[in-house]
Amino acid sequence: MSNSSNGELEVIAISDVQHVKIHGRTTAGRSPLNLFWTGSAVEFNVRGAEFWVEIESSYDLLEPWISIVINGVPVSRQMLIRGRAWICVFRGMNPNAVKNVRIIKDVQAMSVDPGHSLQFHAVKAEGTFLPVEEKALKIEFIGDSITSGEGAIGAKTEEDWIPMWFSALHNYTFMTAEALDAAYHVISQSGWGVLSSWDNNPNGNIPEYYGQVCGLLKGKRNEQLGALEPYEFSSWQPDIIVVNLGSNDDGAFQSPAWTDPITGQVYKQRLNEDGTYHEADLAKFERAVEQFLFKLRKNNPQAHIVWAYGMLGASLLPAIYRAVDTYHKQTRDPAVSILQLPNTTEETIGARTHPGERSHRRAADVLTEYIRRIL
Structure with missing residues (x-):
């Protein structure tokens, strides 16, 4: 041309x-x-x-x-x-x-x-x-605001929730894919979790929309654009799936109850009086993790699934271990594992009290090395 x-x-x-x-x-x-x-x-x-x-x-x-x-x-x-x-x-x-x-x-x-x-x-x-060459390796990243790169760019003092402080590049997803010379997809939403969003809203869960092109979008126009259509999984099969979810589920335990404006039903992940997680509510989270693993495996039969968690604290890690253990016992699926990512520190924090670029870099280094070992 x-x-x-x-x-x-x-x-x-x-x-x-x-x-x-x-x-x-x-x-x-x-x-x-x-x-x-x-x-x-x-x-x-x-x-x-x-x-x-x-x-x-x-x-x-x-x-x-x-x-x-x-x-x-x-x-x-x-x-x-x-x-x-x-x-x-x-x-x-x-x-x-x-x-x-x-x-x-x-x-x-x-x-x-x-x-x-x-x-x-x-x-x-x-x-x-x-022609643009195909990459040999494909990775799918699934997560929340961390995976969306919220606060990965901008000064530590920034508090506004605006698109300016999101970055796809100052981001462990981009960094990991570059280091491994991989093609990658991201499925992520700020504030969302496995069971609910940080404010206990059960609609804010990623697994429910995983089967659609971009099903968490709302409105007539997105429907017309095809965002709500079923996703054709066979069109792009990842070799590795990295799930970085749990931070907002932890937030739900610390946040006030959410009331459904339509049904009036109240949702709350409760803490015990001594500040520990309420056992029945923690079990709900574990079941959600387990069910999501079944859904991921059904749609991605060959992928190695890594649950990578810990960039904003790792208090739900024992629950994630139990959920994965229960999944293993039922399936004998050898290709599901857990990786604890380095926590964000005063030195590596970014805008909006989220991981900054240095925190993303540390996470990417740990994840890259781990994926190399798997491969």
Whole structure:
């Protein structure tokens, strides 16, 4: 693809680009192409001097952000304003060199903003597109705000819950995948858990939506975009699944009860008077872990599943061990294990009292070494 006679670059719909690699769960439809989850991306190999993408951003409250990675190095990060616009990825570069370009969604799927979406319509380049090679290893990361990279960028003093303080790159998911030269998907939502969200809302659980493209999104528009469609698991089978959930389930024990506004039912993970976990409620959490493992295995028969936990304390680790033990006894499944990740310290904390980049780096190093041993 090159300059047409009048000096304008030729526009090609994203659905017509032969060599484009899509990262992250999305729908079958490619016109336009929707990126839902954090770390989702489009990847190109471009031989040419100049390259543009046409992106459409929508939101009511929480705007999308993107990061651009060229030849493995992050070179730009930006907030996307509402509407459809051309963004220049690079220009004036050596026309003969091949540039590997990844444009990455830097923020999570926003379940609290039904108007939030990020779509790719078209590209234009002075040059040609070449095939993007498949990675030998595939990893799926499942988690909460830690996995969404909340607070992984920004000063320690930042307290605002806004997209600016989310990062897909200053993030153990990206770091681990880079270290292992792996392709990866992320399924994550701030505040959510295995059984409930941090505030005891039982709807804030990841396992319930695992079978959909991006089922935790709400509203008519997301339904039309295909977010609620069943996910085609056979289209992308991970070799490794990393589950980093439990921090918000712990939070539910420390938080006030949640009352369902529709049914009036009250939900609360209780503590005993001495501050220990109420046995019956802890058992509910353990059952949820166990059931999620069954669901993961059913949909990913070959994957090694690692429950990696501990970046914001590890108080539910004994319960996770018991749940995995119960699962093992029932299944004799050898490919499920537990890894404790390094806790975040005063030195490694980031914005919004979440793990900072240094904490993510430490977690990635431990996880990378562990996955290497498995492989």
